[in-house]
Amino acid sequence: MATAEPAATDGRGSHGQAIVARxxxxxxxxxxxxxxxxxxxAGSGKTVLLESWIDHANLADSAAFxxxxxxxxxxxxFWLSVLTALRSTSAGSRQIRELTxxxxxxxxxxxxxxxxxLAPLQDRLWLLIDDLHELRSEEARKQLELLVLRAPPQLRxxxxxxxxxxxGLHRLRLEGGLTEIRPEDLRFSLTEARQLFExxxxxxxxxxxxxxxxxxxxxxxxxxxxxxxLAGHPDPARFAAEFxxxxxxxxxxxxxxxxxxxxxxxxRVMLRTSVLERVNGELADLxxxxxxxxxVLQALESSNAFIxxxxxxxxxxxxxxxxxxxxxxxxxxxxxxxxxxxxxxxxGWLAANGHAVEAIRHSVxxxxxxxxxxxxxxxxxxxxxxxxxxxxxxLMSALPAGAAxxxxxxxxxxxxxxxxxxxxAAAERYLAxxxxxxxxxxxxxxxxxxxxxxxxxxLMVEQTGDQRARGMLAGRLLADADLLEAAQPSLGSELRALxxxxxxxxxxxxxxxxxxxxxxxxxxALARRIGRPYLEFMAxxxxxxxxxxxxxxxxxxxxxKAIELAERHGWTDDPFAGLAYMTFGSALxxxxxxxxxxAWVTRAERTIDAEDRPIVAMGIKYLRGQLELGRxxxxxxxxxxxxxxxxxxxxxxxxxxxAWLAIALVRLGExxxxxxxxxxxxxxSRARGEMRIAAAMLCLVRDDPQGATAAxxxxxxxxxxxxxxxxxxxxxxxxxAARDALGDQAASxxxxxxxxxxxxADRALLWFLLHPVPGLLANHVRQATGHGxxxxxxxxxxxxxxxxxxxxxxxxxxxxxxxxxxxxxxTHLSAPxxxxxxxxxxxxxxxxxxxxxxxxxxxxxxxxxxSARSLGLIAPSASVGGM
Numbered sequence: 001m002a003t004a005e006p007a008a009t010d011g012r013g014s015h016g017q018a019i020v021a022r023x024x025x026x027x028x029x030x031x032x033x034x035x036x037x038x039x040x041x042a043g044s045g046k047t048v049l050l051e052s053w054i055d056h057a058n059l060a061d062s063a064a065f066x067x068x069x070x071x072x073x074x075x076x077x078f079w080l081s082v083l084t085a086l087r088s089t090s091a092g093s094r095q096i097r098e099l100t101x102x103x104x105x106x107x108x109x110x111x112x113x114x115x116x117x118l119a120p121l122q123d124r125l126w127l128l129i130d131d132l133h134e135l136r137s138e139e140a141r142k143q144l145e146l147l148v149l150r151a152p153p154q155l156r157x158x159x160x161x162x163x164x165x166x167x168g169l170h171r172l173r174l175e176g177g178l179t180e181i182r183p184e185d186l187r188f189s190l191t192e193a194r195q196l197f198e199x200x201x202x203x204x205x206x207x208x209x210x211x212x213x214x215x216x217x218x219x220x221x222x223x224x225x226x227x228x229x230l231a232g233h234p235d236p237a238r239f240a241a242e243f244x245x246x247x248x249x250x251x252x253x254x255x256x257x258x259x260x261x262x263x264x265x266x267x268r269v270m271l272r273t274s275v276l277e278r279v280n281g282e283l284a285d286l287x288x289x290x291x292x293x294x295x296v297l298q299a300l301e302s303s304n305a306f307i308x309x310x311x312x313x314x315x316x317x318x319x320x321x322x323x324x325x326x327x328x329x330x331x332x333x334x335x336x337x338x339x340x341x342x343x344x345x346x347x348g349w350l351a352a353n354g355h356a357v358e359a360i361r362h363s364v365x366x367x368x369x370x371x372x373x374x375x376x377x378x379x380x381x382x383x384x385x386x387x388x389x390x391x392x393x394x395l396m397s398a399l400p401a402g403a404a405x406x407x408x409x410x411x412x413x414x415x416x417x418x419x420x421x422x423x424x425a426a427a428e429r430y431l432a433x434x435x436x437x438x439x440x441x442x443x444x445x446x447x448x449x450x451x452x453x454x455x456x457x458x459l460m461v462e463q464t465g466d467q468r469a470r471g472m473l474a475g476r477l478l479a480d481a482d483l484l485e486a487a488q489p490s491l492g493s494e495l496r497a498l499x500x501x502x503x504x505x506x507x508x509x510x511x512x513x514x515x516x517x518x519x520x521x522x523x524x525a526l527a528r529r530i531g532r533p534y535l536e537f538m539a540x541x542x543x544x545x546x547x548x549x550x551x552x553x554x555x556x557x558x559x560x561k562a563i564e565l566a567e568r569h570g571w572t573d574d575p576f577a578g579l580a581y582m583t584f585g586s587a588l589x590x591x592x593x594x595x596x597x598x599a600w601v602t603r604a605e606r607t608i609d610a611e612d613r614p615i616v617a618m619g620i621k622y623l624r625g626q627l628e629l630g631r632x633x634x635x636x637x638x639x640x641x642x643x644x645x646x647x648x649x650x651x652x653x654x655x656x657x658x659a660w661l662a663i664a665l666v667r668l669g670e671x672x673x674x675x676x677x678x679x680x681x682x683x684x685s686r687a688r689g690e691m692r693i694a695a696a697m698l699c700l701v702r703d704d705p706q707g708a709t710a711a712x713x714x715x716x717x718x719x720x721x722x723x724x725x726x727x728x729x730x731x732x733x734x735x736x737a738a739r740d741a742l743g744d745q746a747a748s749x750x751x752x753x754x755x756x757x758x759x760x761a762d763r764a765l766l767w768f769l770l771h772p773v774p775g776l777l778a779n780h781v782r783q784a785t786g787h788g789x790x791x792x793x794x795x796x797x798x799x800x801x802x803x804x805x806x807x808x809x810x811x812x813x814x815x816x817x818x819x820x821x822x823x824x825x826x827t828h829l830s831a832p833x834x835x836x837x838x839x840x841x842x843x844x845x846x847x848x849x850x851x852x853x854x855x856x857x858x859x860x861x862x863x864x865x866x867s868a869r870s871l872g873l874i875a876p877s878a879s880v881g882g883m
Contacts, residue, residue: 021056022049026052026053026056026057028179028185029049029050030057032179033172033176034155034172035148035156035178035179037159037179037181038159038186039162039163039181040182040304041183041258042254043220043224043253044183044187045186045188046130047130050130051065062123063089063128064085064092064125064126065128066085066129067129068081068129068130068132071134072137075139076101079110079140080101080110082114082127083099090123096117096118107140108143110143115147118151118152121152121155125154125155126156126157127157127158128158128160129157133161133163144167145167148172149172163302164302186220187218188213188218188219190209197223197227204236204237208236208237208240209240211240211243212226212243215321216243217320217322221253222322229243245329246325246326250326251326251329254323254326258305259327262305266299269284269288269290269297270300270319271327272288272338272342273293274327274330274331275287277318277358278310278318279297279317279318280317281295282294284297287342287345301314306322307319307323340366343362344362347362347366348371351371356375356378356382356383357383359375360372360375361398373407376395376413377413380412380413381416381494382494384416384420385494387534387537387571392416393417393420396417404433405433408438408453409434409452411437412434412453415428416455419459419463420459422609424463428460431453431456434453434456437449451484454477454480457473458498458502464649465649465652467505470502471502474503475499477499478496478503480495493530497526497532497535497539500519500522500523501535501538504518504539504543507519508542509651513546517543517546524536533568534569534571536565537566537569538576540559540580541579541580544562547587548590549726550725550761550762551761551763552591552764553763555587559583559584560584563577563584566580573607577607578604578608578613581600581601581607582604585597585604585623585627586623588600589623589626589627590765591765592794594627598627605620605624610647614648614649618647618653622640622657624637624644625637625641625644629660629664630766635668637660637667638661638664641657641661641664652723658677659690659694662674662677662678662694662698663694663697665677666701671698674698678691678695688723689720692711692712693711693727693731695711696708696709696735700734705741706742708738709738709742715728715731716728716731716732716751725758725762729755729758732755735755736776737776740776748776749783752776755767756787760787775823775824817848818855821834821849822868824838825865831845831849832845849864
């Protein structure tokens with residue numbers, strides 16, 4: 001009988017090996033149709049699955065299990081084995097007559113007699129035929145087909161085979177009478193692989209286990225052989241990392257069970273095409289010098305010979321990882337001198353047929369450096385626009401040192417690669433080489449090297465944060481696109497989309513949001529039309545930034561779409577993904593959803609390396625500081641702002657970041673440092689709205705509401721520019737507090753109404769957490785205002801917002817109820833009025849006030865307010881009415 005395969009299941013199987021429970025497959029067998037086919041390559045665990053299921057389901061007395069002899073060509077011997085297996089069961093021993101072998105015994109007669117014996121069968125009986133692929137007799141196969149089609153309902157037939165056997169099962173499939181278990185069903189999951197190793201007493205790290213699982217692709221025998229080799233190995237982690245199809249046990253198994261069973265011409269195809277990552281019929285013919293390669297590949301796939309079809313047309317294939325390792329080892333042993341020529345042939349065909357990356361890899365393997373360099377230079381831009389920066393870097397690294405020194409295109413590609421990797425200094429060196437080489441070329445028109453140079457210059461200026469220069473270079477790239485669109489429409493459209501993206505984002509940061517929106521929307525539409533999802537990904541991220549400047553909730557839409565694209569295409573660790581996480585987190589933070597925002601800011605922080613992407617890292621620090629201020633953590637906010645400031649270069653965000661630094665210092669009570677910072681910035685920056693707002697906050701804390709209004713006046717009148725419109729919300733909010741402190745209630749209400757108007761439009765609610773004015777808001781809602789719902793939302797955020805770090809300095813943490821009450825202590829409201837605002841009794845308010853006094857070490861309402869301000873529990877302010 002055929003030898004059972006080295007597969008894996010739970011406990012100990014009949015072959016003495018650890019096995020893993022597979023309940024879902026057991027259930028499919030138990031509930032199977034009249035006929036079940038288990039078809040998968042050698043070592044997939046077919047035999048052990050059937051044996052373990054029989055044991056699990058307690059079917060030993062009702063399951064007839066037989067294995068076909070190796071290269072079985074004798075119908076009589078085959079059917080006598082079937083009869084013997086059936087008669088070993090209780091029902092079979094009663095109903096199936098014993099048959100004595102004789103020379104004239106006919107298989108057809110045996111089947112007819114068997115059908116007659118089984119006709120009155122009442123109890124369920126299982127017939128399991130293993131290794132059916134070994135049945136070489138066409139006559140016996142036809143006789144088996146007769147049994148399958150005419151078997152009584154109580155007989156269930158399970159056929160296990162390495163490849164499908166012609167039995168006319170298509171009729172059963174159409175009738176719903178066929179259950180099929182295929183390689184993908186038998187493939188072990190990562191959890192099952194872990195259980196297999198644990199059953200063998202092996203405790204692998206998660207990374208080692210994952211590596212082994214990926215190399216074996218869940219192949220049961222591969223995992224089992226790895227487990228056997230790992231037992232007692234001195235360095236399991238290293239073995240797991242290096243495990244391949246060249247491992248002795250794997251090689252012996254695959255040679256004996258797969259490769260040596262193939263005809264010589266088929267082996268030649270397999271060995272010679274093993275140098276390829278994927279193969280089709282044309283490549284197979286090219287590398288073997290033969291014909292019919294596609295037919296051979298399709299036949300191998302149909303026979304489950306460790307080759308996988310990659311498309312529905314069954315034209316492209318790849319070998320199983322471990323089998324590819326074995327084939328390459330055999331090729332090195334048998335035809336080592338042919339390997340460079342095979343790579344050369346493959347490189348030429350792949351380059352001619354538009355498969356640039358594979359062509360480059362094969363040209364490198366063939367040491368054809370001229371072809372490799374030409375392909376890298378010619379395809380760098382397209383690969384970059386596909387989001388394949390890591391692939392480009394690997395290809396560039398494979399080229400000899402100095403390859404780019406005299407080739408303008410390759411030097412430009414090298415500069416672009418270094419920029420994508422975050423190496424600005426190296427990029428500048430390559431750019432200089434490219435410009436020098438390009439200048440020496442006698443070209444009368446703008447060639448591809450010049451276009452590449454323009455792209456690289458644009459990417460480089462993005463790293464510096466100089467938005468005006470970026471806009472100019474984007475305009476130059478648009479001109480390149482105009483010139484190229486007639487001759488190379490695809491490249492022209494790609495360059496146009498890239499230029500629009502950069503132009504739109506530069507317009508966002510230089511104060512032209514309407515133009516930015518139009519250009520970025522155009523870029524999104526163009527990217528979708530030309531099928532460049534990475535360009536769409538970039539444009540959506542910058543589109544979200546535009547929305548942040550005007551209508552914050554809308555920014556979540558483009559950002560979320562960009563993140564979905566990243567998840568779909570594997571770009572979740574791309575620097576642009578970090579920018580998407582930051583934009584999405586900013587949209588959440590400014591709506592007051594601080595806990596949700598924190599998760600996305602944290603994800604952005606983990607994605608971006610400050611050395612590689614200083615401008616993006618600065619933006620993340622900027623957002624982290626805002627978030628921490630909103631959570632009442634001015635110390636953490638200050639640290640974030642201080643870390644971000646040196647990273648900003650010429651980016652416009654650096655100016656408001658310094659204002660945020662001053663605000664954080666004020667919130668910490670470091671008033672002298674805040675004053676020094678404000679005084680130390682250039683006059684042009686000090687006169688801008690952001691710094692005037694920070695100065696106004698400082699004045700309020702120093703009991704100088706008049707100074708605050710003076711600082712704010714140019715901002716509120718529009719004569720002092722203040723970056724994004726949202727800053728005006730803060731300005732009017734501080735104006736409301738200052739006017740209230742001056743006793744000008746009407747002016748205070750007007751300022752607060754204006755702040756609410758702006759917040760209603762852009763939903764920038766974070767300002768109300770940074771400068772909480774619950775008293776003013778509560779009073780305002782009684783006035784004629786159209787912002788009642790918004791005020792309720794803000795008061796709810798203030799009531800349920802997180803306690804601040806300053807609470808750790810109080811004697812005990814404040815409860816939520818006490819924190820809500822604390823917001824009203826700086827107001828003019830009496831205890832009964834506060835009780836009415838909070839919908840509680842006056843006695844409850846007084847109880848909470850006594851607790852507050854105790855926890856804040858205060859003896860009066862004034863002392864409690866002062867203590868709370870010093871601890872950062874409420875915004876520092878001179879305003880009795882709300883700050």
